[in-house]
Amino acid sequence: MHLSIICRILGILLMLFSFTMLPPIIVSLIYDDGQLAPFVDAFGLILFIGLLVWFPVRNKKEDLRVRDGFVITVLFWLVLSLSGSIPLYVSDNPSMSFVDAYFESLSGLTTTGATVITGIDDLPKSILWYRQQLQWLGGMGIIVLAVAILPMLGIGGMQLYRAETPGPVKDNKLTPRITETAKALWYIYLGLTTVCGIGYWLAGMTPFDAITHSFSTIAIGGFSTHDDSIGYFDSTAIELIAVVFMFLAGVNYALHFFSWRQRSIFVYLKDPEFQFYAFVVGGVSVITISVLIATETYEVSEAITSGLFEVVSIATTTGFATADFANWPLVLPFLLFVVAFIGGCAGSTGGGMKVIRVLLIYKQGLREVKRLIHPNAVIPVKLGRKPVPDRVIEAVWGFFSVYMFMFVFMLIILLATGLDQVTAWSAVGACINNLGPGLGDVAYHYGDLNSTAKWVLCFAMLLGRLEVFTLLLLFTPAFWRH
Amino acid sequence: MHLSIICRILGILLMLFSFTMLPPIIVSLIYDDGQLAPFVDAFGLILFIGLLVWFPVRNKKEDLRVRDGFVITVLFWLVLSLSGSIPLYVSDNPSMSFVDAYFESLSGLTTTGATVITGIDDLPKSILWYRQQLQWLGGMGIIVLAVAILPMLGIGGMQLYRAETPGPVKDNKLTPRITETAKALWYIYLGLTTVCGIGYWLAGMTPFDAITHSFSTIAIGGFSTHDDSIGYFDSTAIELIAVVFMFLAGVNYALHFFSWRQRSIFVYLKDPEFQFYAFVVGGVSVITISVLIATETYEVSEAITSGLFEVVSIATTTGFATADFANWPLVLPFLLFVVAFIGGCAGSTGGGMKVIRVLLIYKQGLREVKRLIHPNAVIPVKLGRKPVPDRVIEAVWGFFSVYMFMFVFMLIILLATGLDQVTAWSAVGACINNLGPGLGDVAYHYGDLNSTAKWVLCFAMLLGRLEVFTLLLLFTPAFWRH
Ligand SMILES: [K+]
Ligand SMILES: [K+]
Numbered sequence: 001m002h003l004s005i006i007c008r009i010l011g012i013l014l015m016l017f018s019f020t021m022l023p024p025i026i027v028s029l030i031y032d033d034g035q036l037a038p039f040v041d042a043f044g045l046i047l048f049i050g051l052l053v054w055f056p057v058r059n060k061k062e063d064l065r066v067r068d069g070f071v072i073t074v075l076f077w078l079v080l081s082l083s084g085s086i087p088l089y090v091s092d093n094p095s096m097s098f099v100d101a102y103f104e105s106l107s108g109l110t111t112t113g114a115t116v117i118t119g120i121d122d123l124p125k126s127i128l129w130y131r132q133q134l135q136w137l138g139g140m141g142i143i144v145l146a147v148a149i150l151p152m153l154g155i156g157g158m159q160l161y162r163a164e165t166p167g168p169v170k171d172n173k174l175t176p177r178i179t180e181t182a183k184a185l186w187y188i189y190l191g192l193t194t195v196c197g198i199g200y201w202l203a204g205m206t207p208f209d210a211i212t213h214s215f216s217t218i219a220i221g222g223f224s225t226h227d228d229s230i231g232y233f234d235s236t237a238i239e240l241i242a243v244v245f246m247f248l249a250g251v252n253y254a255l256h257f258f259s260w261r262q263r264s265i266f267v268y269l270k271d272p273e274f275q276f277y278a279f280v281v282g283g284v285s286v287i288t289i290s291v292l293i294a295t296e297t298y299e300v301s302e303a304i305t306s307g308l309f310e311v312v313s314i315a316t317t318t319g320f321a322t323a324d325f326a327n328w329p330l331v332l333p334f335l336l337f338v339v340a341f342i343g344g345c346a347g348s349t350g351g352g353m354k355v356i357r358v359l360l361i362y363k364q365g366l367r368e369v370k371r372l373i374h375p376n377a378v379i380p381v382k383l384g385r386k387p388v389p390d391r392v393i394e395a396v397w398g399f400f401s402v403y404m405f406m407f408v409f410m411l412i413i414l415l416a417t418g419l420d421q422v423t424a425w426s427a428v429g430a431c432i433n434n435l436g437p438g439l440g441d442v443a444y445h446y447g448d449l450n451s452t453a454k455w456v457l458c459f460a461m462l463l464g465r466l467e468v469f470t471l472l473l474l475f476t477p478a479f480w481r482h
Numbered sequence: 483m484h485l486s487i488i489c490r491i492l493g494i495l496l497m498l499f500s501f502t503m504l505p506p507i508i509v510s511l512i513y514d515d516g517q518l519a520p521f522v523d524a525f526g527l528i529l530f531i532g533l534l535v536w537f538p539v540r541n542k543k544e545d546l547r548v549r550d551g552f553v554i555t556v557l558f559w560l561v562l563s564l565s566g567s568i569p570l571y572v573s574d575n576p577s578m579s580f581v582d583a584y585f586e587s588l589s590g591l592t593t594t595g596a597t598v599i600t601g602i603d604d605l606p607k608s609i610l611w612y613r614q615q616l617q618w619l620g621g622m623g624i625i626v627l628a629v630a631i632l633p634m635l636g637i638g639g640m641q642l643y644r645a646e647t648p649g650p651v652k653d654n655k656l657t658p659r660i661t662e663t664a665k666a667l668w669y670i671y672l673g674l675t676t677v678c679g680i681g682y683w684l685a686g687m688t689p690f691d692a693i694t695h696s697f698s699t700i701a702i703g704g705f706s707t708h709d710d711s712i713g714y715f716d717s718t719a720i721e722l723i724a725v726v727f728m729f730l731a732g733v734n735y736a737l738h739f740f741s742w743r744q745r746s747i748f749v750y751l752k753d754p755e756f757q758f759y760a761f762v763v764g765g766v767s768v769i770t771i772s773v774l775i776a777t778e779t780y781e782v783s784e785a786i787t788s789g790l791f792e793v794v795s796i797a798t799t800t801g802f803a804t805a806d807f808a809n810w811p812l813v814l815p816f817l818l819f820v821v822a823f824i825g826g827c828a829g830s831t832g833g834g835m836k837v838i839r840v841l842l843i844y845k846q847g848l849r850e851v852k853r854l855i856h857p858n859a860v861i862p863v864k865l866g867r868k869p870v871p872d873r874v875i876e877a878v879w880g881f882f883s884v885y886m887f888m889f890v891f892m893l894i895i896l897l898a899t900g901l902d903q904v905t906a907w908s909a910v911g912a913c914i915n916n917l918g919p920g921l922g923d924v925a926y927h928y929g930d931l932n933s934t935a936k937w938v939l940c941f942a943m944l945l946g947r948l949e950v951f952t953l954l955l956l957f958t959p960a961f962w963r964h
Contacts, residue, residue, distance in 0.1 A: 070854075331894050331898040364879065364880060365883055368876070368880030369958055372635065372955055373549070373961055390876075393876075394872075394876075394879075398849070398850030401879075401882065402847050404886070412817055415816050469854060473854055473855070478851070
């Protein structure tokens with residue numbers, strides 16, 4: 001472990017993060033909402049701590065190893081979520097306990113979007129802005145994590161996307177160095193956010209709502225400035241804009257990058273993960289809309305927009321709501337929840353297990369069937385025309401079973417704290433998949449849960465966002481040996 | 483496909499099965515319970531159909547291929563469960579619809595033990611005997627399936643147990659030919675049943691109850707001749723005897739075989755699957771008993787016996803009950819249910835995913851963690867000292883994901899028929915794991931479910947018993963090609 005270099009990076013990170021308090025300070029000044037102090041305090045405190053951590057090791061220069069990468073990635077989210085909770089904890093409106101402030105901050109940064117706050121419409125503007133901004137910043141972190149760091153660490157099959165190994169992106173190397181890769185993708189992220197925000201504004205949102213909702217849309221976060229979420233606006237145009245941008249934000253950013261550079265939409269259409277993603281979202285939308293019409297839950301036109309909106313929102317793990325989907329008839333709430341386990345594409349801001357992994361598991365399942373019929377045949381698993389290395393498939397299996405194991409493990413703890421089964425499983429599912437809203441007692445907010453449950457769910461959000469292994473690895477003795 | 487040889491085998495099977503109507507006929511005569519007609523009718527009908535199927539092809543001799551093995555295995559359970567439902571359907575006490583009679587028959591033969599009947603204490607003796615006997619016969623079928631047929635077909639990693647390939651049993655080949663292997667194991671099965679029955683009788687059961695409960699204990703079936711199951715006897719001695727024999731019945735029968743032949747108990751202790759099985763059952767027992775004592779659900783002595791009994795009953799997937807475990811506090815019902823997914827050892831009459839598979843998944847998970855730390859190391863997965871071929875591990879992964887997929891798929895259908903979430907998931911879980919009792923509306927019996935749900939659950943029982951792939955394979959076009 002190279003403690004000094006880790007401290008140097010974290011110190012710089014904290015100092016950078018402190019400056020993200022400036023926009024809410026400006027918002028507070030504009031709206032004169034009396035929340036200047038919490039953000040100014042947080043700004044000073046975080047900057048000071050950052051300096052304190054950075055200054056003693058500012059001149060140390062050592063090479064980072066893969067092992068350090070795991071520690072820094074985990075600390076990144078831990079330290080920033082802790083720092084991010086400061087203004088929420090200090091502020092008296094909303095007045096929050098420490099666990100609530102941390103839960104809200106982490107839920108924002110991991111783009112989960114589970115909230116413990118009720119009466120969101122009445123919150124000060126600066127706090128509203130800040131929550132949305134946390135998600136947007138978290139989304140930026142996720143893109144670096146997903147496109148640059150996880151492939152390098154080889155988490156759960158993501159070495160598939162490692163630039164230097166064979167895989168879908170082999171022939172079209174991303175800009176090789178992490179910082180340049182990140183920059184390119186951030187431009188796309190910023191571009192999508194801008195276009196989405198303008199769209200919302202043209203469709204009738206106030207500039208404040210348009211900007212803040214574009215933040216949480218592109219980050220696949222799901223926070224809103226209204227208790228009724230997107231349903232507040234009661235506008236089909238806004239819902240359709242949200243559908244388009246949630247769907248785009250759930251696509252691998254590498255595809256956006258190549259599509260932009262090659263000025264061609266075929267980049268998307270040729271990608272097996274994108275095909276599967278579009279197929280799942282499309283298929284579940286058709287089923288959902290059909291059931292809503294057949295059960296006469298809505299009129300036909302409302303069934304189509306509400307159905308499409310909720311499916312895209314849950315399937316991408318955004319978690320925006322226009323309808324009370326937790327109370328939709330029969331199997332729909334459960335079905336949508338299962339789709340959230342699939343989640344977004346790898347290299348997007350979406351949560352869940354990621355489309356590519358589910359696709360590989362499905363293909364491996366098919367291969368097993370073929371092998372039973374032809375026991376001696378050599379049958380490769382292919383993505384498009386390219387065979388996938390067995391090593392990658394094994395990593396994906398490992399990911400799947402550990403994901404399921406941790407899901408059941410946390411579910412058992414939540415049940416032990418006294419939650420009912422539907423609340424418990426949907427809460428863990430909504431948090432580990434970075435989805436946000438659950439079913440049962442957590443269909444609207446998480447405020448009424450006990451503290452133990454909230455801490456467990458914080459762990460679940462972090463676990464999901466760090467693709468399980470990055471975090472779990474730090475709990476193994478083998479990692480700390482040497 | 484070799485239709486004539488398949489018909490020849492099925493014809494013989496039906497004729498043999500018809501003679502299993504004789505014991506209930508004798509019971510009916512002894513107790514004069516007025517149920518002679520249904521069993522005599524069934525005897526004649528099944529024998530006649532068997533003859534009809536067998537006679538035209540009695541002289542055909544062709545070699546069986548692996549492909550035929552799948553068809554025969556599935557038809558074995560389908561045809562026998564259908565035949566087995568005849569006396570239940572024909573009888574007027576209990577008066578059952580066709581779906582109920584089939585559900586009960588299949589539940590017996592697959593040793594699931596889910597029942598649609600209430601008022602079991604008042605049933606005619608011959609019917610009671612018949613239900614228990616169905617489970618015992620099913621158990622015999624499962625042993626052949628697990629020890630001789632599945633390894634040959636290579637289902638879900640079970641080629642590990644194929645006599646001619648490297649694996650735990652390589653050095654101690656089972657008697658090579660299927661019939662002789664089956665015979666040896668049936669002697670063990672019969673021996674265990676006899677000792678268990680004598681034990682029950684000495685502990686105070688009537689001879690009738692002792693025999694019939696020994697049937698359902700060794701078959702890991704869970705049917706009882708009383709509504710209150712084993713709880714009816716209110717005897718610690720009987721409960722402890724049940725615990726011992728349920729535990730033994732959940733062990734791989736190949737271990738019993740070698741332990742007997744080598745006159746050594748070390749055969750068990752050296753086996754990695756047995757070690758893991760004992761560890762899981764022991765560990766969950768300790769947790770359960772602790773929680774029961776801590777929550778003051780029972781006095782200490784009752785907490786120990788009830789806790790131990792329910793854990794062994796659910797973990798082995800027997801499904802006997804002495805206590806209302808579905809209403810135990812907090813997490814216990816869910817925890818026990820999760821353990822049922824692990825189930826018995828491979829080559830036993832137990833259900834679930836099988837201990838060996840869960841052990842291999844766990845070991846593969848550990849390997850993934852090690853690989854993240856040492857990306858270039860070659861790390862084999864080992865059972866004891868022997869490395870497990872990657873091919874087997876891939877098959878186990880395939881099994882796990884298809885098992886989970888089918889679980890969720892059937893759960894969605896059950897929810898669509900209007901069941902609540904707890905009832906639906908526990909019903910599918912109890913049936914696919916061949917466990918029996920569920921939670922919610924199916925904690926006591928399955929009689930109140932709608933017909934669609936019952937048919938889906940029949941499919942689940944069959945799917946679990948046939949280790950998923952054997953049945954699913956028949957639904958793939960590739961299987962029927964050529
Ligand atoms: K979200
Ligand atoms: K059972």
